[in-house]
Amino acid sequence: MELVTETQVRGKLSEVSKRFLARPERELTEAVLGLSATRKSLPAWLFYDATGSALFEQITELPEYYLTRTERALLTSYSDEILELASAGKSLSMSELGSGTAAKTGILLQAAVRRQGLVFYQPIDVSKVSLDTAREYINQRIPGVTVLPQLSNYVIEPIQLERHAGKKALVLYIGSSIGNFLKGERIRILRRLRDAMEPEEGLLLGTDLAPSQHKSLYALFAAYDDSQGVTAKFNLNVLTRLNREVGMNFNPNLFRHLIRWNAVESRIEMHLESIVRQEVMVPAGLDAMELRIRFGKGETIHTENSYKFNTGMIDEMFTAAGFSVTKVWTDPLQTFALTLAAAR
Numbered sequence: 001m002e003l004v005t006e007t008q009v010r011g012k013l014s015e016v017s018k019r020f021l022a023r024p025e026r027e028l029t030e031a032v033l034g035l036s037a038t039r040k041s042l043p044a045w046l047f048y049d050a051t052g053s054a055l056f057e058q059i060t061e062l063p064e065y066y067l068t069r070t071e072r073a074l075l076t077s078y079s080d081e082i083l084e085l086a087s088a089g090k091s092l093s094m095s096e097l098g099s100g101t102a103a104k105t106g107i108l109l110q111a112a113v114r115r116q117g118l119v120f121y122q123p124i125d126v127s128k129v130s131l132d133t134a135r136e137y138i139n140q141r142i143p144g145v146t147v148l149p150q151l152s153n154y155v156i157e158p159i160q161l162e163r164h165a166g167k168k169a170l171v172l173y174i175g176s177s178i179g180n181f182l183k184g185e186r187i188r189i190l191r192r193l194r195d196a197m198e199p200e201e202g203l204l205l206g207t208d209l210a211p212s213q214h215k216s217l218y219a220l221f222a223a224y225d226d227s228q229g230v231t232a233k234f235n236l237n238v239l240t241r242l243n244r245e246v247g248m249n250f251n252p253n254l255f256r257h258l259i260r261w262n263a264v265e266s267r268i269e270m271h272l273e274s275i276v277r278q279e280v281m282v283p284a285g286l287d288a289m290e291l292r293i294r295f296g297k298g299e300t301i302h303t304e305n306s307y308k309f310n311t312g313m314i315d316e317m318f319t320a321a322g323f324s325v326t327k328v329w330t331d332p333l334q335t336f337a338l339t340l341a342a343a344r
């Protein structure tokens with residue numbers, strides 16, 4: 001394998017991005033750096049272009065994808081209690097990290113409108129299409145909510161919460177998106193969020209839970225490798241995106257969706273496995289140097305982790321990031337948890 005330095009990749013990418021102005025250079029750099037490493041990986045946000053965002057919406061409706069269903073049921077049962085605890089007598093405004101189309105958030109917003117009349121809602125997401133869908137949906141269905149969308153990548157851009165006089169912010173970070181980050185990254189994201197919050201303000205975090213006597217590994221596998229192949233398509237779409245936005249020449253037919261359960265790390269891993277020995281190009285920029293990414297047969301690109309938590313992990317993460325847990329809600333089979341925590 002040809003060794004590529006970070007400087008080389010950064011130099012090249014600044015050239016490539018002059019030709020393909022589709023994404024901020026920093027984002028593309030992160031993606032190509034991941035492919036140039038000895039163990040190839042790609043960042044999680046790369047999934048969510050227009051096609052990927054639509055495919056992800058389909059995933060959330062799959063019979064095998066129990067996460068969305070379970071979290072929605074928890075929100076339906078406990079919205080009033082969540083809002084009561086989070087508001088502590090004050091009027092709330094809501095911000096949401098990785099809101100997507102905010103399909104589940106409607107439940108909380110509706111409950112908040114019942115309690116306080118008017119609500120400011122700030123969805124923050126990397127997907128423009130999802131934000132547009134969210135705004136339209138809420139404007140049509142939940143009068144009383146003012147939607148203030150923010151197109152932003154909360155992983156690498158500053159987190160800015162919309163402040164409103166006299167309002168206490170409640171931040172939503174649901175869908176187990178936090179589980180798509182490594183331990184250190186999770187704490188870093190939550191700390192940056194904590195710094196944007198006032199003491200006593202609330203964070204509602206959704207986390208998928210580890211397998212147990214009630215939750216089989218089989219159910220977990222099915223959720224990430226569904227029978228209709230939607231998750232496989234979603235995973236493979238990152239290659240199409242890199243072709244379009246970086247000008248690479250992946251043949252998606254020469255890769256396959258692969259999942260692994262990593263028991264030591266308590267995570268589902270998503271990979272794209274190269275089914276042949278092959279080479280893929282990052283095209284030449286003004287430097288006239290193309291970069292070759294080599295794949296052995298069976299070599300994988302690690303595209304995503306989805307950590308599965310237990311209460312110890314959740315507590316530890318909140319403590320490290322400057323929050324204290326207020327209350328945890330789970331379903332009877334303990335497959336999913338919603339945790340309300342307060343900024344310290």
Ligand code: TRP
Pocket residue numbers: 047059067175176177179180224231234235270304305306307
């Ligand atoms: N946050 C979701 C999860 O971890 C994202 C997700 C669902 C996902 N299915 C996926 C990410 C398949 C990559 C591949 O469950």
